[in-house]
Amino acid sequence: MLVFSFRSAYGQDIVIKNDKVIRTLRYSDSVWLTVSVSRADGSDRLDMQSEEFHILGMNDHTLTAKDFRVKGMPVAEHRGDTNMLTIRYGRRHDRHYTNDDPATVEVCYTTLKGDEVIRKKVILQFDAPAVVDRLEVERFVARAKESGGGRGEPVFMNDKWFTGLEYPAGYSRHTDGNTPKAYSRHYEMVGNYSFIDLEERDIEPHGIAGMVRLMHFPGYAKGAAQGKYCIESKTSVMGIGKPGDNAENGFMNYLATIWKAPRSFLHYNNWFEPRAKDLKGDALIDIFRAFRSAIAPYGVKMDAMVADDGWQDHESIWQPTPKYFPNGIADMKLLSEKLKQEGTGFGLWLSIGGTNAGVPWGEKHGYLPAKPNSYFARYFRYYSLSHPKYKEEMLRQVPRLAKEAGLVYFKHDFNQLSDLNDNAGHPPTDRHGHEANLDAMLEILMATRKVNPAIYQNITNWIWFSPWWLMYADALWMLAGDDGLNGNWPEISSRAMATTDRDTYIWRMWGDTADRPLVPISRLMTHGIIRTSTGRMESKEDTVQDWLEYVLMHYARGTLLKEWYISPEVMSPQHWKALCTVHNWAAANEKYLNHTVFVGGRPDEGNPYGYIGWNGNKAVLVVRNPGAVTSALRIPFDGSVQYHMQKTKRYHAKVIFPYRDEYPKTFISGQPMVIEIPGYATMAFEISEGKAGKPAAGNLPEIKDIVKTDSSITMFLPADAGTRCDLLVIAYDTLPGLAINGQQLTPSRTSRSAINAFAGYAIAGMPSKTARSWKMAVYDLSAMAGKNITISFDPAISADTEIHLLMERKVIQKSSPTVPPNIPWTITPDTRRQTIQLR
Incomplete structure (x- = not known):
């Protein structure tokens, strides 16, 4: 058995453990409270003072484990590779209880051999119908550096441990018991976001330093056997990664054991x-x-x-x-x-909720329309x-479609x-309606998978x-x-x-x-x-x-x-x-x-950016420059981009798009990579260990002897720029007229700004503060390659008007006799882009 009891210097302890992790509880004042978690060998121990659970009633009445007393001895079970510990609590004789307080509470801990996590569930049992506003499955104080948390998010502790509810609508808080505030994460309330009004019922008025809370909003107890009523909490998880892993990497490894496996x-x-x-x-x-x-x-x-x-x-x-x-x-x-x-x-x-499914018809036939909050009422x-009526019908119909139609x-x-109805199986609040509706949705999703396991x-x-x-x-x-x-x-x-x-x-x-x-x-x-x-x-x-x-x-x-x-x-x-x-x-x-991470700056403000995906000591990198000027993109080479291999190793990159050649720089793991991206270019790379080789095509020659005046630019266009040679003009008021060698030019392409034109329903958090109106014109100069040209314009041209030259220049590169399989089509493999700002 991997569950056992022992007497410590502080009193009687009990342990739930497997071959990876241990959770230790200590007996005090007739209750068992968690005092630490650690690896199986005792390392990376995290000490805590736990209240084990916390119940908040609709009338602000609160209960913790100390408001009950243990009933009998903890029950340890071992089934196959699973260890379980169940502790049952009953009411104390010296406490006053309301009708909404549970008669008994069961706290169940489980762990599976080989897992680096321990799970926990709290079961509240009532003698009569009851309602619970908020149930905290974990509530403890740890003297640790804490981060993360929020809606459906884990809390990280000491950058090693993680904890959270295995439920999309669980809420987690840390540091002072109230961090982060609802909807305060950087990525929340952005775009087409979801909003549920918690009415500040997530807030702990007596939070203290180091407090961690994992909570949800169950509402009404459900009917159970023998005329009883029950609330079963969402499952909490507490875990740690492999030795050397940070908390995020450990969490992601854990997540990969429970998610629907990624597939294309x-x-x-x-x-x-x-x-x-x-x-x-x-x-x-x-x-x-x-x-x-x-x-x-x-x-x-x-x-x-x-x-x-x-x-x-x-x-x-x-x-x-x-x-x-x-x-x-x-x-x-x-x-x-x-x-x-x-x-x-x-x-x-x-739409599982029935949007665009004929709600007026359904209302006439006994199906209850949701009563949305003010945010969703706009839609x-x-x-x-x-x-019950709609839920039961959906539990039949969606799996039926999946199975009978072979979807x-x-x-x-x-x-x-979101639902504030008072007759839909939950208290008439947004937080309880949200949980009840999400529970029904998850039940439908799982019922569909049961009849059609391969459904995407x-x-x-x-x-x-x-x-x-x-x-x-x-x-x-x-x-x-x-x-x-x-x-x-x-x-x-x-x-x-x-x-x-x-x-x-x-x-x-x-x-x-x-x-x-x-x-x-x-x-x-x-x-x-x-x-x-x-x-x-x-x-x-x-x-x-x-x-x-x-x-x-x-x-x-x-x-x-x-x-x-x-x-x-x-x-x-x-x-x-x-x-x-x-x-x-x-x-x-x-x-x-599968492991791509965004790198770089805000694209619609002209910053270079890209995506890098590491697997072991190899990566794929695709970068893009949305601006006309050649730009350098700095890419982290550490755990922030999911690189977890040895530092100070040498790496090189092969360009696979828009041409195939060696990239001339050697990168050192642990130090940022810097990639030069020509104007308006998209490039793809394969990165692996080793020193950079010499590019087959060499460097492009510089363009010299460019003569500029207030009203003209004179230069020689390289003869090797005949594939593409575009003059780009960007104006922030009116596009100027241009002439080449005295001949007026007509743009081959034009475009203009549309400032912060995000869809109205997805504009939240998106508008740029620096965007300004612009116009752009492109002039095709490819026919003039190999000639001297003079670009003339009005000397009163606006000072911020930009003129750029974008060329695809021919290079001498020995072509490979075979094209490697499974690479993007390189339309012009024998050219290299060069962009020059002329004004």
Whole structure:
């Protein structure tokens, strides 16, 4: 047995342990209270003074373990690899209790052989109906450096230990019992965020230094056996990483033991394509066939064709509409089977809360609409998910769809989970309605997995970035607008602006290494890759190179949920080649991209940035410069980017896009890497141990003898710049007229600003304070390569108007006889970009 009791110098102690960790409780005043946790060998001990649990009533009445007395001896059990310790408490004779106070309390501790965590659950038992406002599963004081915490977040202690509730809507506080304040983490209340009003009931008025609290809001006790009532707490976990690991790395290793394992999922979604929303006959099958013929030569396989909002009958609870499916689920099953025969699966959009499901009809038929808080009242109507009638119907219907229709994917949208009703199984408060509705949602997700274990579950609008969501979901929405072009910073390509839009949201939430979500970026839904018959997210001047870089940045985030909002008929062979070669590169490098971390600054303020993913002593790095001037990106080379190997080792990088060659710098682990990125360039690297080799192409020659006056610039354009030679003009008022050798120029491309044009529902926390209006024009000078030119302009031109030269210069590089497999298509492998600011 690995559970035992002994007498210490302080009194009687009892231990719950396995081969990795120990939790020690001490008997005092008729209760057992935790005094320490440590590794199995006693090292890394964390001492604490615990109250073991804390109960807050609706009337502010409070109880802790010391308000009860132990009943009998602790019960230790050993079942297989699991050790359990249960301690039961009853009421004291010298205390006064209310009707909402439990008659008995059970505290159950468990640990599994090989795990570096110990779990705990508190069970409150009542003789009559009762209500509990707040239940703290852990409440202790530790003299430790404490950090983290928040909504669905762990607390870190001494950068070794972690603790939290294995529940997305648990709340954790530390340092003084009240840190962090609700919604005060850097990444909260940003974008399309969720808000639940706790009415300050999370606050401990008598917090003290070092206090850690893990809490949730259970509300009403549920009926139990023999006429009793019960509240079972959410499960707390306390653990530590392997020796040498910091708390975050230890937590992530623990998380990997309980989450839905990461897996890639490629699908087409019909949301942006009008003709694809017709689900009658073979319309969707024909679209898949077009995909298949284009991607099969590259070995790419589509996992699913997904019908977004529009397949449902609004006079039902998630039945297929007769418009497309006259025989209901039987017809949907037929479509699913046809797609399977063609080589793919079928998936559906479905709001578990009932948004866009015909709430007015449902209300007439006895289904209770939710009563939202003021934040969610601005949006769509939906049902109370905890109300028995709707919950029971959803527990039948969603698993039924998954099983009978043979679905492989659900996109669960609009997750308000806010309900202030007084007749929906919870007290009429936002905090209790939230917990009751979330519990129902998780029950539905698990019931779906039970009948269809392979189902891919994507949870979208109004989630929050609790890592414990990943116990139930494969992917989480990034909380941005559906799509968008970020026009805060001068960029000429609409595809580039689309990339900047996504990456600015990710910077805002993941860009601060000291305060970022623990959910990996690779587990985000980002609304994928868009190219439609309506020309969404692009301009007609966008090139295949622009497209490829847009695609590359999507995959560079490590995105496992690969969404294609693509109309096959608008894709050229070059577009398919760009898309599929990047897809195959990502598939081949998934073990690195699963661990991507954002590095760099705010993209829509012109800062270079990128994503790096380490696995052991190798990494994939993709960087981007959204500005015209060559910029240096400093990349940490330590644990903040999930590098956990030896310091002071030499590493080198190979450029795999936009060309293939050795990068000329050697990097030393433990010291920041510095990458030079030409203007408006996107680059991809493979990083591994070893000293940098000599680039095959060598350095580009400098351009000298540039003569500048108040109204002109004279220079020689290199003859090797004929592939691309663009003059870029950026003005912050009016674009100036330009002439080359006396001849007026007409721009080949233009663009202009759209300041802080984020979607209204996702603008929170996003506006830039430095963005200003701009206009941009590009002039194609490639025909003038190898000639002397004079660029003339009005001497009264605004002082802040910028003029840049962007060239793709030919280099002499011995080409490889074979192209390495699974790398992005290098459209111009024999050129190198050079950007020069002329004014």
